[in-house]
Amino acid sequence: NANPTQDAAGSSSTTKPGGTLYVINDTSSNYYDPAKSQGLATTSNGLVHRRLTAWELTPGQDAKVVPDLATDTGRSSNNGATWSFTLKDGLKFSDGTPITSADIKWGTERTFAPAFAEGLGYHKTLLVGASGYTGPFSGQGLDSIETPDDKTIVFHLVRPFGDWPWIASLISLAPVPKGKGTTASYSTSPIASGPYQVASYQAGVAVNLSRNPHWDRSTDSVRPALPDKIVIQLSQNDTVISQRLIADNGNDQFAFGSSFVDPSQLAQLQGKPAVKPRVVTCSAGPISYLAMNTTKGPMANVAVRRAFQYAVDKGAYQVAWAGSAALAGPIATTLITPGIAGREVYDLYPTGPNGDPNKAKQMLAAAGYPNGLTGLKLVVSTSNSYADKAQSVAQSLARAGIQVNVQSMDDDTYNATVTANSVDYDLTLSGWNPDFPSANGNIEALYASSEVGNGGYNLSRYSSPEVDNMIHDAQGTIDPVAAGKKWAAVDKRIMQDAPVVPLIFARNSFLHGSKVDNFEVPDYPSYPNYLKMGIAQ
Amino acid sequence: MRLARFVLGRLLATIVVLFVLGLATYGVFYLLPSDPAQLSCGRPCTPQGLATARAFMGFNHPWVVQYFQFVAGIFTGRTFGTGVTAIHCAAPCFGYSFQQNQTVLSLITSRVPVTFSLAIGAAIIWLLVGVGIGVLSALKRGTALDRITMAGAVAGVSAPAYVVGLLAIIIFGLNLNIVPDNGYVPLTQNPVGWLWHMITPWLVLAFLQAAIYTRLTRTQMLDVLNEDFIRTARAKGVPERAVVGRHALRNVLLPVVTVFGIDLGALLGGAIITETVFSMPGVGALLIGAVHSLDLPLLLGCTLFAAFLIVIANFLVDLLYGALDPRARLT
Amino acid sequence: MVTSVSAPRSLPAALVRTLRTDRWALAGAIVIVVLVFVAIAAPLLAAIEGQDPNAYHINALDPNSGLPAGSLGGISGTHWFGVEPLTGRDLFARVCYGARTSFLIGLAATVVAVVVGTLLGAGAGYLGGWFNRVITWLTDVLLGFPYLVFMIALGAIAPPSVPRPLLLILVIGFFGWPSITRIVRSQTLALRDRKFVSSARAMGAGPWHVFRTELLPNLWAPIIVVATLNIPANIGFEAALSFLGAGIPPPTSSWGQSISTASDWIQSDPLFLLFPAAALFLATWSFNVFGDGLRDALDPRMVVRR
Amino acid sequence: MTFSTEGAETVAADEVSYSVAAGEVLAVVGESGSGKTVTAMSLLGLLPPTATVTGAAFLSGTSLFELDREQLRQIRGERVGFVFQEPMSALNPVFTIGAQVAEAITVHHKIPSAKARQRAEELLHSVGLPDPARVVRAYPHELSGGQLQRVVIAMAVANEPALLIADEPTTALDVTVQADILELLRDLRSRLGVGILLITHDMGVVADLADRVVVMHEGKVVEHGTVTEIFGNPQQEYTRQLLGSVVSLAGTPTAPPVDESGELIERGAQVAVVGHPATRSVVDSPATEPTLRITDLSVVYVGRFRSIAVHAVDRVSVHIEPGEVLGLVGESGSGKSTLASTVVGLVPTTAGTIELAGANLATLRGKARRTALGRIGMVFQDPGSSLNPRATVGASIAEPLLLHSDLRGGDLDARVRELLDAVSLPTAMAGRFPHELSGGQRQRIGIARGIALNPALLIADEPTSALDVSVQARVLELFRTLQTELRFACLFISHDLAVIEEVAGRVAVMHRGHVVEQGPTEQVLATPLHPYTHRLITSAPVADPEDQRRRREAWRAAVG
Numbered sequence A: 001n002a003n004p005t006q007d008a009a010g011s012s013s014t015t016k017p018g019g020t021l022y023v024i025n026d027t028s029s030n031y032y033d034p035a036k037s038q039g040l041a042t043t044s045n046g047l048v049h050r051r052l053t054a055w056e057l058t059p060g061q062d063a064k065v066v067p068d069l070a071t072d073t074g075r076s077s078n079n080g081a082t083w084s085f086t087l088k089d090g091l092k093f094s095d096g097t098p099i100t101s102a103d104i105k106w107g108t109e110r111t112f113a114p115a116f117a118e119g120l121g122y123h124k125t126l127l128v129g130a131s132g133y134t135g136p137f138s139g140q141g142l143d144s145i146e147t148p149d150d151k152t153i154v155f156h157l158v159r160p161f162g163d164w165p166w167i168a169s170l171i172s173l174a175p176v177p178k179g180k181g182t183t184a185s186y187s188t189s190p191i192a193s194g195p196y197q198v199a200s201y202q203a204g205v206a207v208n209l210s211r212n213p214h215w216d217r218s219t220d221s222v223r224p225a226l227p228d229k230i231v232i233q234l235s236q237n238d239t240v241i242s243q244r245l246i247a248d249n250g251n252d253q254f255a256f257g258s259s260f261v262d263p264s265q266l267a268q269l270q271g272k273p274a275v276k277p278r279v280v281t282c283s284a285g286p287i288s289y290l291a292m293n294t295t296k297g298p299m300a301n302v303a304v305r306r307a308f309q310y311a312v313d314k315g316a317y318q319v320a321w322a323g324s325a326a327l328a329g330p331i332a333t334t335l336i337t338p339g340i341a342g343r344e345v346y347d348l349y350p351t352g353p354n355g356d357p358n359k360a361k362q363m364l365a366a367a368g369y370p371n372g373l374t375g376l377k378l379v380v381s382t383s384n385s386y387a388d389k390a391q392s393v394a395q396s397l398a399r400a401g402i403q404v405n406v407q408s409m410d411d412d413t414y415n416a417t418v419t420a421n422s423v424d425y426d427l428t429l430s431g432w433n434p435d436f437p438s439a440n441g442n443i444e445a446l447y448a449s450s451e452v453g454n455g456g457y458n459l460s461r462y463s464s465p466e467v468d469n470m471i472h473d474a475q476g477t478i479d480p481v482a483a484g485k486k487w488a489a490v491d492k493r494i495m496q497d498a499p500v501v502p503l504i505f506a507r508n509s510f511l512h513g514s515k516v517d518n519f520e521v522p523d524y525p526s527y528p529n530y531l532k533m534g535i536a537q
Numbered sequence B: 001m002r003l004a005r006f007v008l009g010r011l012l013a014t015i016v017v018l019f020v021l022g023l024a025t026y027g028v029f030y031l032l033p034s035d036p037a038q039l040s041c042g043r044p045c046t047p048q049g050l051a052t053a054r055a056f057m058g059f060n061h062p063w064v065v066q067y068f069q070f071v072a073g074i075f076t077g078r079t080f081g082t083g084v085t086a087i088h089c090a091a092p093c094f095g096y097s098f099q100q101n102q103t104v105l106s107l108i109t110s111r112v113p114v115t116f117s118l119a120i121g122a123a124i125i126w127l128l129v130g131v132g133i134g135v136l137s138a139l140k141r142g143t144a145l146d147r148i149t150m151a152g153a154v155a156g157v158s159a160p161a162y163v164v165g166l167l168a169i170i171i172f173g174l175n176l177n178i179v180p181d182n183g184y185v186p187l188t189q190n191p192v193g194w195l196w197h198m199i200t201p202w203l204v205l206a207f208l209q210a211a212i213y214t215r216l217t218r219t220q221m222l223d224v225l226n227e228d229f230i231r232t233a234r235a236k237g238v239p240e241r242a243v244v245g246r247h248a249l250r251n252v253l254l255p256v257v258t259v260f261g262i263d264l265g266a267l268l269g270g271a272i273i274t275e276t277v278f279s280m281p282g283v284g285a286l287l288i289g290a291v292h293s294l295d296l297p298l299l300l301g302c303t304l305f306a307a308f309l310i311v312i313a314n315f316l317v318d319l320l321y322g323a324l325d326p327r328a329r330l331t
Numbered sequence C: 001m002v003t004s005v006s007a008p009r010s011l012p013a014a015l016v017r018t019l020r021t022d023r024w025a026l027a028g029a030i031v032i033v034v035l036v037f038v039a040i041a042a043p044l045l046a047a048i049e050g051q052d053p054n055a056y057h058i059n060a061l062d063p064n065s066g067l068p069a070g071s072l073g074g075i076s077g078t079h080w081f082g083v084e085p086l087t088g089r090d091l092f093a094r095v096c097y098g099a100r101t102s103f104l105i106g107l108a109a110t111v112v113a114v115v116v117g118t119l120l121g122a123g124a125g126y127l128g129g130w131f132n133r134v135i136t137w138l139t140d141v142l143l144g145f146p147y148l149v150f151m152i153a154l155g156a157i158a159p160p161s162v163p164r165p166l167l168l169i170l171v172i173g174f175f176g177w178p179s180i181t182r183i184v185r186s187q188t189l190a191l192r193d194r195k196f197v198s199s200a201r202a203m204g205a206g207p208w209h210v211f212r213t214e215l216l217p218n219l220w221a222p223i224i225v226v227a228t229l230n231i232p233a234n235i236g237f238e239a240a241l242s243f244l245g246a247g248i249p250p251p252t253s254s255w256g257q258s259i260s261t262a263s264d265w266i267q268s269d270p271l272f273l274l275f276p277a278a279a280l281f282l283a284t285w286s287f288n289v290f291g292d293g294l295r296d297a298l299d300p301r302m303v304v305r306r
Numbered sequence D: 001m002t003f004s005t006e007g008a009e010t011v012a013a014d015e016v017s018y019s020v021a022a023g024e025v026l027a028v029v030g031e032s033g034s035g036k037t038v039t040a041m042s043l044l045g046l047l048p049p050t051a052t053v054t055g056a057a058f059l060s061g062t063s064l065f066e067l068d069r070e071q072l073r074q075i076r077g078e079r080v081g082f083v084f085q086e087p088m089s090a091l092n093p094v095f096t097i098g099a100q101v102a103e104a105i106t107v108h109h110k111i112p113s114a115k116a117r118q119r120a121e122e123l124l125h126s127v128g129l130p131d132p133a134r135v136v137r138a139y140p141h142e143l144s145g146g147q148l149q150r151v152v153i154a155m156a157v158a159n160e161p162a163l164l165i166a167d168e169p170t171t172a173l174d175v176t177v178q179a180d181i182l183e184l185l186r187d188l189r190s191r192l193g194v195g196i197l198l199i200t201h202d203m204g205v206v207a208d209l210a211d212r213v214v215v216m217h218e219g220k221v222v223e224h225g226t227v228t229e230i231f232g233n234p235q236q237e238y239t240r241q242l243l244g245s246v247v248s249l250a251g252t253p254t255a256p257p258v259d260e261s262g263e264l265i266e267r268g269a270q271v272a273v274v275g276h277p278a279t280r281s282v283v284d285s286p287a288t289e290p291t292l293r294i295t296d297l298s299v300v301y302v303g304r305f306r307s308i309a310v311h312a313v314d315r316v317s318v319h320i321e322p323g324e325v326l327g328l329v330g331e332s333g334s335g336k337s338t339l340a341s342t343v344v345g346l347v348p349t350t351a352g353t354i355e356l357a358g359a360n361l362a363t364l365r366g367k368a369r370r371t372a373l374g375r376i377g378m379v380f381q382d383p384g385s386s387l388n389p390r391a392t393v394g395a396s397i398a399e400p401l402l403l404h405s406d407l408r409g410g411d412l413d414a415r416v417r418e419l420l421d422a423v424s425l426p427t428a429m430a431g432r433f434p435h436e437l438s439g440g441q442r443q444r445i446g447i448a449r450g451i452a453l454n455p456a457l458l459i460a461d462e463p464t465s466a467l468d469v470s471v472q473a474r475v476l477e478l479f480r481t482l483q484t485e486l487r488f489a490c491l492f493i494s495h496d497l498a499v500i501e502e503v504a505g506r507v508a509v510m511h512r513g514h515v516v517e518q519g520p521t522e523q524v525l526a527t528p529l530h531p532y533t534h535r536l537i538t539s540a541p542v543a544d545p546e547d548q549r550r551r552r553e554a555w556r557a558a559v560g
């Protein structure tokens, strides 16, 4: 299987600045309003907007948080409930005005305005006095963000929060010139702080990024900013994208696809050794898991849930996922995603890759279901062929005398259904990729009792006061190493209750043109790092 | 007189139809368990976050009320939010897409040229080719040609549009590399490029649509060719091609034109699959996007737009009847 | 056989005549019969092959691509049509079982659409007046209906209690009739004032009688065409509905669903698409040739080919 | 020549041979269904593919059957003109008359369409169509039978062909117009030496126009000779029978009184309007308990988009007593068929009332209306298009029975056979389709259908126009017997005054939408009061060449 590290490392040294990079998107829009965007720190938004901190991603290593606009990754006081940052010198917006702490305050406050409230909101529940705050446009600011001077910014949190440096790296805390960004048009004509600015935005067709003249390379250690121009093509058809990149004609040589290459294309590449080196696959990725509704019927019984750990044929799931174990990614036995600091590998329910149906049968019998289970409802989204994957799961469960009915539904319907307050499913298939590389983003969102219903993604409806406390404790821990240990413990603790069957850490594969260099796909976020790419001259 | 009354009646009906369809769209949309506000709520989505989003987007009222707000907006225009960040949508306001940050009207009008070029171009091709082949296979009834064209037609209807488009792109666009593999160039910007980008989608669409025209023309033609007046035309010494192409064809067109009205009307409202496969920013692509992102205002806009075109197309076809066949009086 | 002098040429009679005189129509008819047989005897056929439509055969797949092992999509003595990629399910069994869902549902839906469409269309064209207006109005509404959203909504809310085949047939039929109605209406408008129709009216024939004895025989031709061409569309419709959860739930196979899945594999495993697509093509084709034959048999002026 | 119809082979014409010299008129007469039409059509290869033709035909030396498509095309319409038997179905319903006539010219001569149009208008005028300006813009279904027939004639003579094949060219024309048409043909012959093949049943026409006569019977030519020979001493039994059954008017009418004062003239039961053309209709004669009473009926056809409205029927009042036959004669296009169609509700009335046995048809609805209509039998003017092309003859005849009687199965068949037999058609015909019949056969199907239910009122629109005199005689015989048996009231529309004289007790004469005269038949025919009636009677040809020549001279003098 393709090992990305060689691929990227091999060429990075030779790549010189210049050229035009083409990003082929299957989405119809690509917006740049920091308040509205939910984008990762290393994708298109990362090219236009800098933040206090940034991610350092190297394939094969854990993600690290590093300074960006700030001189360091933040200094905490009052045991982690207060965080302060100092800005570097000589920072400018693309309009030439200097970037001050006030701009970051404004940018952050702006995310509270109803008109722009749709972005990442992790800070919203943490900042003091945030609840009920409706943004700066009506006049009053958020007092919990202090800007004693142009360079310093201080955040006051409601509770100690060790991951704040990560929060500071999110797009939602990017600077917006004070008073600017009053209209929706900011999405398409933002004022850039990063190396690129939006030169033109053709709705539904393409976005053209050009260099930001006021960006100073010396202040930015995370963005090599190699290409002179970046063109983001919009609303392209997935299959066609792959076919174009395989064909590698004309400009497509300078292009890469921003969406996963799906199994059928991967299979097609088997016969094309010439193309294979241009397929980059991370060695592991977001967790894909089978959630069991811990509040309903037999699934409420932990013994049954444990039996499931043996019943599922994860090997078959790998095939259903991408055609082979190699393409699908390693089998998961834990909850925290590879590439995130503090992760520990363990297996509470050891069996072969194909599970152990008989053992599962016995355990079910012991749990009071001697002749298996019938009529379990497994709901899935129709998106990226979960329906088929669900059937592979159903098949493997059948081996252990567990009969399930698969119901597929439109993606939005699915999300609404499974995150509703009352649900009637027994099982569901889902995957999770945290918004920032902290175990927190992996655990809290999926297993904290606060995330049950109301649009929360605790799909197994797992609620354990003990685990909630452990999460709270881990969040409050400032020292990353100590925190990491605590998170690992939570991970184990949850798996003892087996609310989910971890299936695989899904690999994502991406295709790029023959002239694209430094094309890296780290385990986290198992997505190409736009910031590093360059064009071979 | 009669005609005037007919036209007036239909126009009124059109308005009713559109109104009902709008209502239906809302009704159906609210059958969905999913909540559009959820998508504008941000991540993680807190309950009060959800509440603000709802209020801001105007989703906090019962849907019937919302619909009437929408209808009112067409005449009065609308404003969302307050203060400097408020979003204004001038009359006639067919809603505002919060996801696309544009008024629905501007969104649609910006996409119309693409879809129209696609639909109209293809329509011309399939009508000419379809009817042409239909006539031929009627004349050559029972011959190999007849059988082959019929097989072709059947292939056209039963082939999955998506695959046909894809293969066309792969073969002509990527492998042979004789036509662009995707995208759209405005006619106004560069006519040649426009034609160049359009040719494959047109042919694909035509291939998928031609079947019914071929088959209908053929079967009707077989009927008409037996009429006495065809004999009269021949007795006058009218050349066979004119006998068929003028005398017979005119009597065949009624159902053909009817189908044409339906198809064209529907396609002008967006050729979803073709547009998506060929990555053309048309109304169809817009619609499908709206569906998947629960963009109700946009969805409503696209639906009404498409419906409007269909209704108008059918209306024109009905008007045409009288001209095509004086006996087909409308009441 | 001695036929009554007064009896009109009945459809059955025409059918018989077609089969006797028209080789192609006969071929079509045979294919149809075969397909129906396949649909009904699917379990039997699968049993003969010794495969189950839903059983996974990971071992039948190429371990490092998930494609069917071996050439030609894994066609072999055990898997006559080869297997699905990623799952290794037996294609032959799935195509056979698919006939049950697709072919039968597609057919039933078409019948519903055609019957309703013809009645309303002829009614609108012949009676005119308010009835015509209402029908025109209805067709407009339905043709412009946001059926995409509707399908999704249906998938979300359709109560499991309703038998799915019935639901599918009704929904598909419901969306199918308007276009047929408009076509039939257009024909009827031209027929309405033909002398022989008027003379029936002058004879004191009621609308129903006129429809049956005067209009219908002269409407068959277009109806047959439209009906036969509707089948694939309806089968596709079934696939979409099922995909969105409003139809036959997985793993039950259907041509439409197979085709839409296989479409993604057209490059890497074309044979996956070939078989279900071929089945669909055959179904449509057979009905078309048969329809042609029928049309000819119903047309007294047609030269009888021998 | 034979037809293959689903197995059964029909020999339509057998060893027929005849010739027409330039400037000569050959009349083909004979039994209905004897193959006159098909033989003529075979000449230009206009028969359906079901027909197989053997033999040879020469047009001034060139063998017609050996020509290729293009050569044949150049001959069609250019050197050989063809007037089809049934004009109503012979014209393309979706093109205007003007376009279709103009086309006849433009396909052979490259002239600007404007000129062609103008020429078309002239032609239409030359065949005596009033208001050609309107006719060119009209569509076929907007014209009367006779008007269409004249249109077809105009098309046939458009290019002044060498040979004109006229199949029953005057069946739908009243005698005055017929005289004009015959005059036109005669002129073509003498002026341009056009050879004319005239197929007709009207012995008067034969006598008037023909030089030589061919008599056909059961697909064979039984006799031929000069017109004087045939009429003078017919050799064949069939020919004698044919001539024997010719009916003709008794005696010549007295001239109408000139310039009366007042509105109406009355003479006993006979009334007429004063003034020609008339501006009103006569008052109805007193009725006792009429089966049908029409009072002040007006019908106006509102024109389509551009064309002007037509007052087809204007304030007409007539009635028919049970057992009475009202003959309706008059100018072609004067509104006879319209009047008839209004009775059965096919044409909406503009004003006036129609009562069937005292019940106002307009007020009847649904079931009541349908049963009322069930008591009316209707024979349409053009047998062709009034039969469902996809229904067998048997089914068509059975239709009214199915609707209004409870005859089913065997009884139904029996009745259908009986009816076929009554109109002297073989029962075998029942299985045929309309297009497989001859004009006369189709017409008889229409009659059979009309009388199937023993109606209380029979409306017969030109019921015998396509029948040869012998069959006609039989049909009229049948008609009278039924009449006396069932005593139904009957509106009998015909151009053949002799026939009217035979069957009708009273007669009404229509002209331009008005009933200009009405009264007991013999009175009206013997002593007409209205000039138009007089002209009508005097223009009727008689079946005797000599006599007819004298009459023609007289008539020429009259019209000047």
Ligand SMILES: Nc1ncnc2c1ncn2[C@@H]1O[C@H](COP(=O)(O)OP(=O)(O)OP(=O)(O)O)[C@@H](O)[C@H]1O
Binding pocket: D003, D004, D005, D010, D011, D012, D013, D031, D032, D033, D034, D035, D036, D037, D038, D039, D048, D050, D085, D435, D436, D437, D438, D439, D440, D441, D466, D468
């Ligand atoms: N298409 C056809 N198929 C079968 N038989 C036919 C067809 N056309 C005509 N015939 C038969 O051929 C015979 C001759 O028909 P034709 O029309 O020549 O009679 P005709 O002499 O013109 O009689 P009429 O004076 O009533 O018009 C008739 O018996 C008729 O039934």
Ligand SMILES: Nc1ncnc2c1ncn2[C@@H]1O[C@H](COP(=O)(O)OP(=O)(O)OP(=O)(O)O)[C@@H](O)[C@H]1O
Binding pocket: D141, D142, D143, D144, D145, D146, D147, D172, D173, D174, D301, D310, D311, D312, D331, D332, D333, D334, D335, D336, D337, D338, D339, D381
């Ligand atoms: N549908 C119509 N629209 C307009 N005008 C019509 C229509 N039908 C008939 N007419 C006109 O009405 C007049 C009367 O027609 P009608 O058919 O009653 O004449 P007729 O007396 O039957 O003549 P003929 O003896 O030639 O059949 C004619 O001038 C005809 O052109």
Ligand SMILES: [Mg+2]
Binding pocket: D036, D037, D038, D085, D167, D438, D439, D440
């Ligand atoms: Mg004849």
Ligand SMILES: [Mg+2]
Binding pocket: D144, D145, D146, D336, D337, D338, D381, D461
């Ligand atoms: Mg008439």
